[in-house]
Amino acid sequence: MNPGLDKLATYFIVKALKNGDLSAYEKIYKAYYSRLFNFARKFQSTSSEPDDFVQQTFMNIWEKKELLDENILLEKQIYVICKNIILNHIKREQKMQSYSNLDDVLPYPGEDQSTLEGSNEEDNWKKNKLASLIDQLPEKRKEVYLLHKLNNLSYEEISESLGISKKTIANHIYLASVFIKERV
Template identity: 25%
Template sequence: MNSSEVTDRTLVLRAQSGERAAFGELVTRYMQRAYYTALGLVGNHDDALDLSQEAFARAFRARATIDAERPFFPWLYQIIRRLCFNHTRDQRSRRQKLEKAGSWLADTTMGAQPLSPEKAVERAELRDRVAAAIERLAEREREALVLREFEGLRYREIAELLGIPIGTVMSRLYRARRSLAREIETAWARPVRREARDDG
């Protein structure tokens, strides 16, 4: 049987019986998703890599507690989010770490087409403003935004993952998007005002 055809349930049961290679297959299957989830929550490549790897290490130690009848990743996600939230609370240089994640912030706000030097400056400014806005979001709003915009989960999936009503998911996303929209609007309005002053 091809490894891609083996279910998470089978791999979990084999891992619980002592088969390390089975847990290794789960790591291979979900390591990219775990990394991008951590990146969305902490905003730094190196930290996201360390935290996602630590999440798998903790998951392996706690493998006996996994419910094989339920999807594996939502269980793993709870470990990732705890690690990331604890890490974020301990960081004093959070803004700097978010700025280092500029590539994924810029790609989600501006697209990937070639830019002129002037547009590149505008993108960098917008990226910084979006990074700052994301930094100021409450952790719960930031988490909902990451799950929706970067993980691509549906409202119901987010609600099930976090154990909250869909209405709460929607309200958190609304507040997060409203805050980001204000920052983006300000970023684009500023060059217009400068140009108007020059013409005057």
């Protein structure tokens, strides 16, 4: 197989893929896996590896094969899918990091942030408020949030410990952060 597929080859392989032909899917996988992996390595992510992005790309190709256009070079379509997966993941990571600072999440009501320095009563209020909000989370979300935020475990470590995907972990942490932020 060529490193990439020309327009004619794209037309026939996408048609076969749309008809559920697994051999067409395998040809695409073999033709593009290493190139996509090298492409994904250029992006920085704290919670996912390039292989995760490539695997997600191929999952999307199979699950949404009917959306592929046989009149557009397959290579372009595959790179756009992978790029969008990576950029969406990075945006979610940046959103979650913006929630990770407790001073941003739990300000003392009616007080300027600069007045919070060194006050035990105010620190206790923030801790109690945070504990109360965390207790309101669904059990699995609470467990994931505490493992990540309080125990400083990585997504990989949480994934191995709980047997859930890193994407599910990211979703739990994001939803927990939004829940907390909305209730302050």
